[in-house]
Amino acid sequence: MALLETLPEHIPLAPGVDLLFLPEPRLKRALLQLDFDLPLDAGCAARSLLAQLLEQGTAAHPTRMHLAQRQEELYGATARVGGLRAAEKHRMRLQAGWVGERFLPEGEGVAVQVLELARELLEQPRRGADGAAFDAEVFQRERAQLARHIRSFVDDRAGYAQQRFYEAMCAGEPFARAPWGTAEEVEALDPDTVEQARLEILKHGRVLIVAVGPIDRDPLLAALRDWLGEGGAWGTKRPELPPSVVGQPAALREVREEMPVDQARFHLGFRCPVPQGSEEMEALLLANSVLGGGIQGRLFRVVREERSLAYGIGSEVLAGKGLLTVSAGIDARKAGEVRDEVLHQVADLAAHGPNAEELEMAKASFRNGLQAIGDSAGGIARFYAREYQFGLHRSPAQRAAVLEALGPDQIQAAAQRWVADTAFLMAAPQAELAEQVG
Amino acid sequence: MKIVAEIQEPRLQETVLVAESEGGTRIALARTPGYSTRAAFVGLRFGSNHVHFRNPEGQEVQVPWGSAHFLEHKLFEGREEKVFDRFGRLGANFNGGTSFARTSYYFVTSQHFEEATEVLLDFVQDPLITEERVEKEKGIIEQEVRMYEDDPNYRGYFLLHRALYHKHAIRISPGGPVDEVHRTTAADLQACFDAYYRPHNLALSLAGDFDPEQILAQVEPLLKGPNPGKAEAIFEEEPPTPAHACLEERFAVSRPHVWLGWRDPAGPGEGLAQLRHRVLSSLVLDLVFEHSSPWYEELYQQGIVDDSFGCSFSCDEDWSHAAVEMVSDDPDRFLEGIRATVARFADAGPDPAAVERIRRAAWGGAVSSSQAPSQLASAHLASLLGDTRPFAVLDVIDSIELDEVAQRAREMFLPERSAAALLLPQDRPAS
Numbered sequence A: 001m002a003l004l005e006t007l008p009e010h011i012p013l014a015p016g017v018d019l020l021f022l023p024e025p026r027l028k029r030a031l032l033q034l035d036f037d038l039p040l041d042a043g044c045a046a047r048s049l050l051a052q053l054l055e056q057g058t059a060a061h062p063t064r065m066h067l068a069q070r071q072e073e074l075y076g077a078t079a080r081v082g083g084l085r086a087a088e089k090h091r092m093r094l095q096a097g098w099v100g101e102r103f104l105p106e107g108e109g110v111a112v113q114v115l116e117l118a119r120e121l122l123e124q125p126r127r128g129a130d131g132a133a134f135d136a137e138v139f140q141r142e143r144a145q146l147a148r149h150i151r152s153f154v155d156d157r158a159g160y161a162q163q164r165f166y167e168a169m170c171a172g173e174p175f176a177r178a179p180w181g182t183a184e185e186v187e188a189l190d191p192d193t194v195e196q197a198r199l200e201i202l203k204h205g206r207v208l209i210v211a212v213g214p215i216d217r218d219p220l221l222a223a224l225r226d227w228l229g230e231g232g233a234w235g236t237k238r239p240e241l242p243p244s245v246v247g248q249p250a251a252l253r254e255v256r257e258e259m260p261v262d263q264a265r266f267h268l269g270f271r272c273p274v275p276q277g278s279e280e281m282e283a284l285l286l287a288n289s290v291l292g293g294g295i296q297g298r299l300f301r302v303v304r305e306e307r308s309l310a311y312g313i314g315s316e317v318l319a320g321k322g323l324l325t326v327s328a329g330i331d332a333r334k335a336g337e338v339r340d341e342v343l344h345q346v347a348d349l350a351a352h353g354p355n356a357e358e359l360e361m362a363k364a365s366f367r368n369g370l371q372a373i374g375d376s377a378g379g380i381a382r383f384y385a386r387e388y389q390f391g392l393h394r395s396p397a398q399r400a401a402v403l404e405a406l407g408p409d410q411i412q413a414a415a416q417r418w419v420a421d422t423a424f425l426m427a428a429p430q431a432e433l434a435e436q437v438g
Numbered sequence B: 001m002k003i004v005a006e007i008q009e010p011r012l013q014e015t016v017l018v019a020e021s022e023g024g025t026r027i028a029l030a031r032t033p034g035y036s037t038r039a040a041f042v043g044l045r046f047g048s049n050h051v052h053f054r055n056p057e058g059q060e061v062q063v064p065w066g067s068a069h070f071l072e073h074k075l076f077e078g079r080e081e082k083v084f085d086r087f088g089r090l091g092a093n094f095n096g097g098t099s100f101a102r103t104s105y106y107f108v109t110s111q112h113f114e115e116a117t118e119v120l121l122d123f124v125q126d127p128l129i130t131e132e133r134v135e136k137e138k139g140i141i142e143q144e145v146r147m148y149e150d151d152p153n154y155r156g157y158f159l160l161h162r163a164l165y166h167k168h169a170i171r172i173s174p175g176g177p178v179d180e181v182h183r184t185t186a187a188d189l190q191a192c193f194d195a196y197y198r199p200h201n202l203a204l205s206l207a208g209d210f211d212p213e214q215i216l217a218q219v220e221p222l223l224k225g226p227n228p229g230k231a232e233a234i235f236e237e238e239p240p241t242p243a244h245a246c247l248e249e250r251f252a253v254s255r256p257h258v259w260l261g262w263r264d265p266a267g268p269g270e271g272l273a274q275l276r277h278r279v280l281s282s283l284v285l286d287l288v289f290e291h292s293s294p295w296y297e298e299l300y301q302q303g304i305v306d307d308s309f310g311c312s313f314s315c316d317e318d319w320s321h322a323a324v325e326m327v328s329d330d331p332d333r334f335l336e337g338i339r340a341t342v343a344r345f346a347d348a349g350p351d352p353a354a355v356e357r358i359r360r361a362a363w364g365g366a367v368s369s370s371q372a373p374s375q376l377a378s379a380h381l382a383s384l385l386g387d388t389r390p391f392a393v394l395d396v397i398d399s400i401e402l403d404e405v406a407q408r409a410r411e412m413f414l415p416e417r418s419a420a421a422l423l424l425p426q427d428r429p430a431s
Helices: A044-054 A062-074 A110-124 A136-155 A155-171 A184-189 A191-204 A218-229 A279-290 A299-305 A332-350 A356-375 A375-387 A398-403 A407-418 A431-435 B066-075 B085-089 B113-125 B130-150 B150-165 B178-182 B187-197 B212-222 B269-290 B294-301 B331-350 B351-369 B373-385 B391-399 B402-412
Strands: A011-013 A017-023 A029-039 A078-086 A091-099 A206-213 A253-258 A262-270 A310-319 A323-330 A421-429 B001-008 B014-020 B026-031 B038-044 B052-054 B060-061 B093-098 B103-109 B202-208 B246-251 B257-263 B309-318 B319-327 B417-423
Touching: A017 A218, A017 A375, A029 A110, A029 A191, A029 A375, A029 B351, A044 A078, A044 A091, A044 A136, A044 A184, A044 A191, A062 A078, A062 A110, A062 B294, A062 B351, A078 A110, A078 B309, A091 A110, A091 B351, A110 A191, A110 A218, A136 A155, A136 A184, A136 A191, A155 A421, A191 A431, A191 B066, A206 A218, A206 B269, A218 A407, A262 A332, A262 A375, A279 A310, A279 A332, A279 A356, A279 A407, A279 B187, A299 A323, A299 A332, A299 B085, A310 B093, A310 B130, A323 A332, A332 A421, A332 B060, A332 B187, A356 A375, A356 A398, A356 A407, A356 B085, A375 B066, B014 B373, B026 B373, B038 B113, B038 B373, B066 B103, B066 B130, B085 B113, B103 B113, B103 B202, B103 B373, B113 B202, B113 B212, B130 B150, B130 B178, B130 B187, B150 B246, B150 B257, B150 B319, B187 B309, B202 B212, B202 B319, B202 B373, B257 B331, B269 B294, B269 B309, B269 B319, B269 B331, B269 B351, B269 B391, B269 B402, B294 B319, B294 B331, B319 B373, B331 B402, B331 B417, B351 B391, B351 B402
Parallel strands: A017 A206, A253 A421, B026 B202, B246 B417
Antiparallel strands: A011 A017, A029 A091, A029 A206, A078 A091, A262 A323, A262 A421, A310 A323, B001 B014, B014 B026, B038 B103, B038 B202, B052 B060, B093 B103, B257 B319, B257 B417, B309 B319
């Protein structure tokens, strides 16, 4: 099966607003994703609350119930707003999906209506009495709910441990900030501040739109130009975002936090330069794959399969931030062994590079993943958005060619750039551990 | 190998071939022209509930809780070489899963499909289970079990099961308690494998852009020949009403986690009856608790529910229950609010317009979940194991009548069939 050789049509709609369009009639469901990028800063809390408020109703669909009913009428279409951390950016994502026309009764295509609904979510929130930015009761309810939700995030052991790890490792850097803000920040918000956040997103967010699947080009383009194009409703100046802060650790730090958990959460973070260009990027990703990017990785094979020290262990590259992180759920009493084994595997990879079989398995995994991209709108959107964000603009086939050409020396060189920064353990108090059996 | 049926689903523009091997393994093949990935799922109706059974030779066998899950782990060890390495060389994504009543294994790949199919059918049919291998796995499984036990959602879910059921095996999580994991032996796992992993119990589902005849010809010699005999699960008799009105547990949570469930007196049986029961019950839950529901909207406006709310319906041959859950600072208010709402809903009956809207959305969902080959292969495996025709769910959705929904709503939310479960912070006074 041939790799996807297509490149999406890249249509600049305005400075700082780009559309990647890849019509794919073979797919049954269409996807439209609008990413508004802003700095990961103190505005995160307002944007997180905004995302919740926008889903509480619009001028035309005044409650969440009405919005949900509209989506059901559109054959289970979706239109959602949310926020996430992308390197050191706060990415506000408006995502819409709908079933392709060939699976709906004749004349019942829903694309135009879904697009209208998506725009309505961002542009026409339900207002309060006397011109207030938001309905007072709804605002208070959602603000209190978000603050409660943030406070109970501690109950999500894995997610909470990861956030605490980022805070410990990247203290003082924007990356350490939780993209949902703190409960205190949320509680201090007022409707005008949140409305300002909404306008900031629309006016100043750097926008990448990806449209994939059974979508007609011209109506989509006309609607997007009218909305976010140069002469459209929000044709404003959108400043460039600052580059990520890349930390330079002096020595490995050890951080331990106590929580009443049964299983300890272990994280080990390494710094590396943000890759420049195609080869550096792929060498870093392949090196991560050899280390712990999947079941073929050394961490899974050695730490889990040979030494039975963890059920799940793996590593991940956050290329835009210059981070490589290892995470595992472990028995706290074996944290030292896990840490030493990870450090040993990293040192070994840097000293000797991968062996031929490891490299081939890592490449085979990538090859498989690249060939699979075309089978879902989400996979296609993720791939091309990432290419755009790193300025690489390759097709899966072009990316595969770069990967195939890499040899063990380049993988070794990538691993040599990893510098251990922070080992983090979230575990039960020592006294409780002593009582555990097994 | 014989072709048993060719099932066309013109609404989804899909076709499935159903075949049966000489040994009795049922096979579904779905061709997906233009797609790059190919997927293979194999499964059987053997899960964590099956810890006490009479094997095909007539002997009664009792194994530790968690044995089906442990066996799944051990099958991945392979006979000669680890399955991880074999799939790894092929670049395939793979995994397995054990639920209460089923175990399944799968891979998804865009290359070397034939070789990967060979690996799948080899390790699932021909394991090597030794004491040494079993001992080595215990630490890994213990960590997996501890990971789940740390999750308030998972923990609360099983607390609710213990409130709803007296003796039923679904009171115990598929991984089993840690001490049961540690007492498992190679003989236990071998006994499970010998009793259940027989060709006529296996179902295989394949999807991708391939020539079905060619694939069938390839698969035929990889499937074992007849090994007749049926294991019979032995379950304790389960009373028809909940075991407890409410169970509480102290746990390391920041706020109370609350569950409320309603059980049916018995399970819906097998096949189409079970599918219809599942679809109908899910529709009732949607009518009350989806964001589009005026009933839910009222609860939301009153602050009785928030975005941490969730609902689900779960059933198999011999159990059936609906559940709602939420993180709530006022569990009593939450429980009262939900109970009052479902009672009012059951009295009022369903709104015909809402039923039609949900039917439309369900159609969109069916289209969206039948796109990638892995989705199709997984769905067809569920059909084979559930003894229903692939895509039967579409006809069930279309054929449900309003009266039926009203009747189900009245039966489903009977107060005497409900039970609650509370995970409370360590420092909170008892409710």
